[in-house]
Amino acid sequence: MKCTVLSDNRSCDSRLSTEHGLSILLETERHRILLDTGASDLFIRNAEILGFDLSNVDYVFISHGHSDYAGGLRYFLEHNQKAKVIASPDAMSGKFFSKRGNLHSITADWPEIDAARLILIDQTCEIAEGIHVIAHIPQVHPMPKGNQNLYLQNANGDFIHDDFRHELGLYVDGLLFTGCAHSGLENILAACPWPVHTVVGGFHLLDGLETDEEIIVLTQRLKTKYPNAKFYTSHCTGDRVFEVMKSVMGEQLQFFRCGTMNEWREYADH
Numbered sequence: 306m307k308c309t310v311l312s313d314n315r316s317c318d319s320r321l322s323t324e325h326g327l328s329i330l331l332e333t334e335r336h337r338i339l340l341d342t343g344a345s346d347l348f349i350r351n352a353e354i355l356g357f358d359l360s361n362v363d364y365v366f367i368s369h370g371h372s373d374y375a376g377g378l379r380y381f382l383e384h385n386q387k388a389k390v391i392a393s394p395d396a397m398s399g400k401f402f403s404k405r406g407n408l409h410s411i412t413a414d415w416p417e418i419d420a421a422r423l424i425l426i427d428q429t430c431e432i433a434e435g436i437h438v439i440a441h442i443p444q445v446h447p448m449p450k451g452n453q454n455l456y457l458q459n460a461n462g463d464f465i466h467d468d469f470r471h472e473l474g475l476y477v478d479g480l481l482f483t484g485c486a487h488s489g490l491e492n493i494l495a496a497c498p499w500p501v502h503t504v505v506g507g508f509h510l511l512d513g514l515e516t517d518e519e520i521i522v523l524t525q526r527l528k529t530k531y532p533n534a535k536f537y538t539s540h541c542t543g544d545r546v547f548e549v550m551k552s553v554m555g556e557q558l559q560f561f562r563c564g565t566m567n568e569w570r571e572y573a574d575h
Contacts, residue, residue, distance in 0.1 A: 307569075308566065311348035312328035312344075312377070312563065317562040324347050324373075326343030339364070340505075341367060347377070362388045365385075367392040367473075370395070371411045371412075375396070378413065387422075389424050393472070396472075401458075403454055426473055437476040439473060443496060450514040451487075455487070472485075481494065484506050490508050490510075505561075
């Protein structure tokens, strides 16, 4: 199993461009899965530089309806004629807004998708051999404070706090992809009924919102409950937050950037 980061806020390769978005290519023995599409076609351009042909991707997974994760989907579908699109119907129909700074839309511009290529998810299920999608994540543990400025617009035109029912997680062979983890990293892990050895994605822990103490307590719980799991994050995880988490988790936590490649060959020990 191999992960290659194609779009992120940061880069470890001077040839690659960056943006506020996330896209990762996941390759397994059975499938090639694109995990989100970033905000634009940047992930395609970076993939070409890295020597990847995205036309043979089997699935594209859209974790939620925000434009920094689904904004590149239209470009992917122009480039790839076969991949099935995995998404929540609430992500496709929702109108999403941020009140960080001025009120502005963060709704993805969804292209038309052939029904034969669309897999709509409204409950946790296995969509292909070894590929599980986690839906309607229970909010048992604290939600990230960064959600306080995120809204959706209802049918009456009113702005209400986003409950993130449109957010999905993806599980493949011990790897859990969290997307942006608006539902909270602990909640997504708790909603996953399968053993996890690797967690990849944004954690939606923004600098200056949770206190250092709150981050430390969260990280200590993760380290205690998932002592053998490795965590890889970037995008919506703040630099300061990462430093605090790293002070507790050590090598169990790693940063990724555009161009980062990680490969896992052994699962039995986890």
